[in-house]
Amino acid sequence: MGRLLVFLLLPFSWLYAGVLAVRNWLYDAGWKKSEAFAVPLLGVGNLRVGGTGKTPHVIWLVEELLRQGHRPAILSRGYGRQTTGPRLAGLQDSAATVGDEPWQYFEHFAPQNVPVAAAEKRGLGVRLLLQMHPDTSIIVLDDAYQHRAVRPTLNVLLTEYARPFYEDQVLPAGRLRESRGGARRADVVIVTKCPPDLSAALQGTVQQGIVCYGRPNVPVLFSKYEYGTPQPFAKTLKLKEGEVLPASPPTPPVGAALLLTGIAQPQPLREYIEGQGYTVRYHARLPDHHAFQQKDLEALRAHWQPGWPIFTTEKDATRLHAAALQPALAGLPIYTIPVRVAFLGTGAAELRQLLPGAPAVASSI
Template sequence: MARLLLLLLLPFSWLYAGVMAVRNWLYDAGWKKSVAFAVPLLGVGNLRVGGTGKTPHVIWLVEELLRQGHRPAILSRGYGRQTTGPHLAGAADSALTVGDEPWQYYTQFAAQAVPVAVAEKRGLGVALLLEAHPETTVIVLDDAYQHRAVRPALNVLLTEYARPFYEDHVLPAGRLRESRRGAARADVVIVTKCPPDLSEAAQAAVAQRIRPYARPAVPVLFSAYAYGAPRPLGQAAKLAPPAAGPALLLTGIAQPQPLREYLESQGYNVAHHANLPDHHAFLLADLDALQAHWQPGWPIFTTEKDATRLQRPELWAGRPALALHTYTIPVQVAFLGNGADVLRPLLPGRSASSC
């Protein structure tokens, strides 16, 4: 049945891929304008719809740019926000006004004063950032691989190890936003969510599958997730880390399976997983349903991204015990082998005027 459905949908995929190919040709030929700016733009994106690990990779890049002495800023579309147009994130905002990922960036980098803006049209967002923060030396574009109206100095393409782009099809037969040939625009390809112990032979086999689509000499790197100790969702909570045993999992992300596998590897028995759609706006009914599966003392785990949408006090009204036992699991990118050393020199250097 799946094979038959694929065959039925492929003509529509070819049509969609053709439209995207014409659009890309218009940019490549200069018929559609792609704007460069006074500061370098660093694009992070994918060919596939859904989670490939963009958020933790953006965080890694911003942290690395800060270590190198840059004054970075972050620009995102702000998917799922209740506002429109260019907007600079501020203390009065929330995941509702800027989107969950931008709000996570804003809160995570508040101490380093990293500006975060959202804009459907990235050019307007770049202009807003540079006007409000002229000290900016580099802007990281979150999920802008197909937004070709701006021209990145470095294009980082992510593809998930379990769902690589070279095994996928264009929408609607598959999950690709454009054809596999779009990988030719990448300056570096990162295969994400790999097993931490992925062998060099397995890495070479994946890289060989990517090579026909990427430009010659473009590095193919591999990264895994490194999970941190659970953190109480409520900042005032001072509970000790939860003991292994029964637990609940609450997620509204595209690919929650790696987190679930990690929790199980740490001795937690996930008795119930409330697996909601990506960017889901949590409702009182969601927590009611979760509480029906909860036993006093059981930890409830969620992601840092989901936590941005769980901060509304009304969600936890009348549920103090539930809130007290809810934890986020921090996640960081860990490059395999010498991947980090290969990537660092590709990042934009600091100009003399920025010193």
């Protein structure tokens, strides 16, 4: 966005920020109700619209809670789904009914029986989870930083290293959902997508920018992405009864490749793929949470040549499972690239210390 356009949009940003500031004041003063629950709520969110890495951080937290003996559940808004109201994810669901992120969580944590729900009103979602899974000992709230109607026990704020909130403006002049002062509600700030070799001096510079807006002595941690081995999208794709297409090769050959994404910030993934020796001949870069259509895959196929792997993300793959897309996917060697989080320095140990302790009944199981 050009500087002149940003300048022209600033009055609208100030107006929007003022409305949100009044809303936040009403919650802070107790005029608007913020509900607490018997189980701890662990909120994960950001000030910026999209692209800070909430999904892999939620996965890291849930895996850590499982290791500590908790019985965690995950509650998300379910952005982009075709249903409304609180909904508990089940085998009959898909990305279309619960949202791509909740469905990714459901598939990832199915072996551990971690309940996953979607709800626009988080209070209703919490009640649904506790009603259907009364043994739940903690609930992780995905993307609920601005949802003040529920009160997290621990509020985790994410901000991207390349686009820190303290250098951004409120919508529409920038990408912030609220003013920078919203960082005061954070109990811990995680700077995401950092270079693995980020120096202590640069970490200190980022920390100074954050503490100008957050509460004093709030921990500032730094995390990076780690990409896993590409996985075939499906062992087989069935077009109709009795017809089975051959599976993709277990390891995609290095060389020319295509990239298909519908996420907010696909550039780090592209840089990783190119760093592995692939040449991205075509990148189908679609909006975040995009509901893939047959025409999208037809356009992708038009750029594809036999032998070229097609890479995508785990979140995007949840939307490719739609039955209507299977004919368009026929014969395309699609691979998903897992994305996981690792912390720099002692960040993981510091975050573990902030997590609520597992109840004795859970830790004894």
